[in-house]
Amino acid sequence: MQLSDGFEGKLMPAGATAGAAVPTPLRGTAKYLPLRKALNRAAPYVFIAPAAIITTLALAYPMLQSVWLSFRDWSLGTPLGQSRFVGLANYEWLLHDPNFWASAAVTLTFAFAVVVVEVLLGVMLAILLDRELRFVSLFRTIFILPMMVAPIVVGLVWRYMYNEQFGTFAHLLKALGFAPVPWLSSPKLALISVIIADVWQWTPFIFILSLAALQSLPASALEAARIDGATHWQMVWHIKVPLMMPVIAVAALLRLIDAFKVLEVIYILTEGGPGLSTEIMSLHIYKTAFVSQQLGQAAALSNMLLLIVLALTVIFAALTAVRQRREKLAAARR
């Protein structure tokens, strides 16, 4: 719907309502109009069809397969045809499984902690580096480097740094005369260690998006504020941050969704331990599928994770919509 309107809108003179007026360039060919119009309307769908079909297949097939699988009992390495239909048993198991609830709690803690810290740090860094300094482009490049490192490598690097016997931090603490810290072997600290590694890797993501947002802010607003005598901090608080908000919100949402799916770094760092203290949902799914080999249960778990992420996205989108409407109303009132 939207696409077709947009397409037609381009052909129409400003102010015309869709479908009401005949576009100027076509005047005089009124005889062919219905067909032409129909073709024009169809064109965007035709163009988009191949991509839409592929996406649907690539997205819908595995999703439907996963839903189907979640009603079955299938062990890895046996033919799929031998799997048994078990109805909702996998979901029932999941709701009664203490490990599921433990991993859900870990996932929520992890996701919210990393998103909050990353957004704060990323925005702060962006505001700090949004100016003409010497070597500023060098700093910017350095700051986004962690994001380019493969997750497995990030996991290994941090694992070695955290190593309590030979690691970088162990040496540093020892040199400064402090006791060694059980970074990965204490259930209380392990999750924090994992969060630090994630923050290190993904703050740059928020940073570059915020920086881009900052640099595309309307100069007029900033200029007006300056003329009105706003201080630097006032400009940051009252002009820059509110104007960046839509971008920050989207970036935070992307990070949140990603944080729910993170696997590699934690897999390498702690493999979910000690106990279940860092067993995030995606790792729990992996273990259910490949260690316990309960593919049906793993599928049920994946579907739950999908639902949670979907719910979050919907809530977030709704909040954004509400806020935007409120802003529009406020603007209209002014």
Next chain:
Amino acid sequence: MITRRDGLKGMTAAALSTALWPSASRANPYTRFKGTTLVVNFPAHPHYDAVKKVLPQFTAETGIKVELDELQYMRMHDKQLLEMSKPGGGDYDLIAYVVFWKSEYANKGLIEELGPLFQKEGLALPDYDFSDLIPGYVENIGLVGGPKGYLAGPGAKLYGVPFGAETSVLGYRKDIFEKHGLKVPENYSELETLLTKIPELEKGMGALSSRGQTGAMVTHAYALHLNPLGSRFFDSNWQPTFNNPRGVQAATLLKKIIDTGPEGGASFGFDDMKNAFLQGRSAMFLDSIAVAGEADDPAKSKIAGKVGWAVHPYGVRRSSQSGGFGIAIPKNAANKEAAFLLMQWLTSKKADQAIAAAGGSPSRMSTYRDADLQARYPQYKVFAEALLYADPDWRPIINEWNELAGSVIGVALGDIVTGQKSPQAALDDIVPRVKAIMERGGYYASNGSR
């Protein structure tokens, strides 16, 4: 590019192989497969590091090429399952597997039964001498279908050959023990006394290096003590027994071992545990003999020449680990016969000695008795004795073991060693889940036997 020199090398190798082949009159079984490439899946593990040094010799002798897919050993399982369950044929011709996967692979029909192959004329090597393979290893690594599903006895069939099999031994720092006049522990009470004593005597040094990582790793460490202290994971009717008083005693001891061991023990996998000992962070080691080769290699170990070995301490009975790796041929392998030749070659007397000389773990009694190797590795005498106590029922080798050890028992033990829960409570808490898994597997259906 093949140079003249390579050509010459090939010719020399060919000449050598005919010379090494004893009966010139009999057809050389390898000839048919010259030029074949076998794909093998081996773990990154001290034994297989030694194997890698010897493998080129196989290609030189037989003209069969070997492509090695090397993986961290706990990661091999999913890859192998996926490859071996491909209907059209998988990538692997020969796989190394951890002992507790044997029942699963055999029961799911993923690996070949070896009995018929060993009887095939022209394929079975005449001088192989199967009976020389360490019997405890053959039972533990190779047999499926006997009593309890994994022990020797009626119904048992051979699915794999031990290769990199192992038992547990106690390694200790001779220098530290001499310095403080300590006695090498012969039983568990002596061992327990040393746990608190050593960190007091040697500041900054842990007593005993142990695995502690949540999941399969900490379960392995627990089994090392559970069995000699007189308990098992299950009784003969598959009812959980790990939470009985002796099981709790083993878990309590394990926590003490981690607490008095090198820092970070609760996150140690096999490699971390090994490195802690090899880097001099602990005075004792109680795990696989596979580490012995590296312990005396100055390139990998700071304690080369300072390590003494003893049999696994006595609890209320002798029971040392039985485990490690075997090799098997996937049902969907492309070159089964050539793979069977490689399997025999690798575990032949000659290769077994060559691999032992390169630091690997022997699979044959004759290798342990070899005078040259005994002179080179004085610990072989201790190891040969330790093998007598290798306990084939050390852990249940059933399909469900991966899940039990990885996601249930190993998680409770993780909570115990990090002090989250008391041993008794943590072990009691998981009994219902363990029973549910066993119930699902059908172990309680027909009088407990399966």
